Amino acid sequence: MTLEEVRKQIDVVDKQIKVLFKERMILADQVARVKAESEDAIYKPDREEAIITKLTGDVDDSIKKEYTALIKRIMEVSRKYQYGRTLELRNCLDVSFVTEEPKVKKLAMLKHELYICQGYSRDLVNTVSDYEQVMELIRKDEADAGMGIFEDISYGVSDSLHEALTMNDFYIYRCDEVLDEGHRKKVVTFGKQLVVLPEHNRLKIVFVCKNKSGSLASVLSMISDYGVNLTEIHSVPFRGGEWNYRFYVELNGNLLQKEIQALVFQLINETETFKILGSYFCEQ
Ligand SMILES: O=C(O)C(=O)C[C@]1(C(=O)O)C=C[C@@H](O)C=C1
Incomplete structure (x- = not known):
């Protein structure tokens, strides 16, 4: 067979997959409706595990891993779709924020960082x-x-x-780039409330994922499925306790956007712990 001929057959198979995919998404929508009514969780790892075991049992070893990856992926996109639909059906995103920046009369800072103070008189800084x-x-x-x-x-x-913001439930609402003797620094302003303004283009989040193979990869592919650009990521081990990591991520987006709300909703439900650390505008 020539390459052209094989490709023609692939096109035929892809069309069949498309028909079945659309049918499956209609079913995912129905599941979302039922679950929205009963306030049931979208992610059901046991059900996914059972589906994978049942379907892969009789698949040849030479393509078993590939088939397992495909089934997992299908269920991931099914979940993504369900999170978006659920938010349309009921307003259940448990994130509160204000839409006005606080008026700052008194600022608090570290003594040795006073030199980067932006836009405020140093006499008014504690x-x-x-x-x-x-x-x-x-x-x-x-x-x-x-x-x-x-x-x-x-x-x-x-x-x-990062640690202090995470542990104390404080939120960044401004991020300024400061040039200090050739060093570029990102200087943030933070307060007690999460502030979301229409011009904000960054969302800072922190999460902990399950300590098992593929957990971080699945969170990252989730972010990519929403078409969201990830502008920064780093990990920090927990202080004390079990050996695990917190992942700090900066996303390109605004919490007022439906897609970002759905992504946050999915992250809240599919990571061990999740927190928003701030919403702000950043030029870079
Ligand atoms: O069976 C469910 O509860 C579904 O939501 C459907 C489905 C799937 O697409 O097969 C999606 C998400 C769950 O994690 C498990 C399975």
Whole structure:
């Protein structure tokens, strides 16, 4: 057979797959409706495992892994579709945010970072020695917001600020690039509430995924399935406890967009822990 002839046959098979795929998505929509009514979880790992075992049992070893990958993928896109449909059917995204930036009269910062203070008079900045204290001042309403160096092009990310935001439920709502003696730094402003403005183009998230093969890959392919660009990723091991990692990710998108809401909804439901760390505008 010539290449042309084989390709013609592939085209025929692809058409058949397309018909069946559309039928399957109609069924996925029906599942989503039933589950939206009963408020049942979309992701059912046991059911997926049972489907894989049943279908792959009689498949030749030479294509078993490939077939398993295909079935997994079909169920992944089925879930993606269901998350989007569910959000249309019932407003169940449990993320609260405000749509106005806070007015900042008093700012809290680390003493040794005062030199990067953006747009505020240094006399009005309350300086302390660690981020826990910065956040404590905001909590006690002795400051309206905090500011700190989040990333430095020469030295990397600030683990302590990432950790403090994660552990204290604080959110970034501004990100400015500052040039300091040739070092480019990302300086963020953060506060007690998640602020989402229409002009924001970044969403910072942190998640922990199951410590098993393919978990991180499936989260990354999920992000890509939504057509969302991932602009930064790094991992940090947990302090103490079991050996596992937190993944910090910056996405290109805005929480007011339906697709981003569906992605967040899926991440909340399919990762071990998930948190939004901020929404902001970034020029880069
Ligand atoms: O059976 C279900 O509960 C479904 O939601 C359907 C389906 C599938 O597409 O086969 C999708 C998601 C679940 O994780 C399991 C299976």
